[in-house]
Amino acid sequence: MAQPPVELYRDAQHACLMFSDLIEEDGQAVQANQFLIVDGDTGAIIDPGGNLAFNELFVGMSQHFPPHKLSYLIASHADPDIIASLDRWMTSTRATLVISRVWERFAPHFTKVGKTENRVIGVPDAGGHLPLGRHELVLLPAHFLHSEGNFHFYDPVSRILFTGDLGVSMTSGAQARVPVTELAPHLPRMEGFHRRYMVSNKILRLWTRMARQLDIAMLVPQHGAPILGPVAIRDFFDWLDQLQCGIDLFDEAAYRLPTARIDPAARRGPSR
Numbered sequence: 001m002a003q004p005p006v007e008l009y010r011d012a013q014h015a016c017l018m019f020s021d022l023i024e025e026d027g028q029a030v031q032a033n034q035f036l037i038v039d040g041d042t043g044a045i046i047d048p049g050g051n052l053a054f055n056e057l058f059v060g061m062s063q064h065f066p067p068h069k070l071s072y073l074i075a076s077h078a079d080p081d082i083i084a085s086l087d088r089w090m091t092s093t094r095a096t097l098v099i100s101r102v103w104e105r106f107a108p109h110f111t112k113v114g115k116t117e118n119r120v121i122g123v124p125d126a127g128g129h130l131p132l133g134r135h136e137l138v139l140l141p142a143h144f145l146h147s148e149g150n151f152h153f154y155d156p157v158s159r160i161l162f163t164g165d166l167g168v169s170m171t172s173g174a175q176a177r178v179p180v181t182e183l184a185p186h187l188p189r190m191e192g193f194h195r196r197y198m199v200s201n202k203i204l205r206l207w208t209r210m211a212r213q214l215d216i217a218m219l220v221p222q223h224g225a226p227i228l229g230p231v232a233i234r235d236f237f238d239w240l241d242q243l244q245c246g247i248d249l250f251d252e253a254a255y256r257l258p259t260a261r262i263d264p265a266a267r268r269g270p271s272r
Helices: 051-062 086-092 184-189 191-197 201-211 230-242
Strands: 006-010 014-019 034-039 042-046 070-074 096-100 120-123 128-132 135-141 151-155 160-162 218-220
Touching: 014 051, 034 051, 042 051, 051 086, 070 128, 135 201, 184 191, 201 230, 218 230
Parallel strands: 042 070, 070 096, 096 120, 160 218
Antiparallel strands: 006 014, 014 034, 034 042, 128 135, 135 151, 151 160
């Protein structure tokens, strides 16, 4: 049974909740976080997830905000673990999808014909400020971290930066509920993912230069544990600034004609 959401922030009018364990941890699907932000009578879900999470998330959020009042489904990018449940959200709410213009015409492939008509806000590459109740969310460019069209979401009220696949750690849903305040012991859970899924050190350094200008209390990724406090956040930025990843690590050895055979009975290919 899923645990109650983690309360990342709450005041009289504003709340940020994280659902971390809506997917059964049987090894078939990666752990993922979903987020509900409420400001007064306006609500938004960030990275609502795939069909595996839909029922639990819909029921869970209903205890904190009425689904029929949901204004936005905000997607950092278009991976299945981000918006594969889009058809069900389009049917059960009146929410508008907010997603990069790069993915605006791909998102309807997750739904039945016509479900997204006049219900998609395509965000330009430069990002922008999205009204949310009495306040707004800042949609920050995060392209190629790891998706071609990618955004992070800064909430000035809670000072939380929702970072999608940046800052990800490979943990259980229970571990994801506990914020990280010291980065070094946490790096083994992060390094392999970032080396493969982030495109290059150049892009990481461009991103950290932008992000350091924000007043951030917490970084919250879409997988794994939040990173809390100025010291851990500074150390995370410093780590990204020197991390070799993605195309930095690839050479001609990665692009050779294959010789290994895939065994269908084993249901997976050979290891490299």
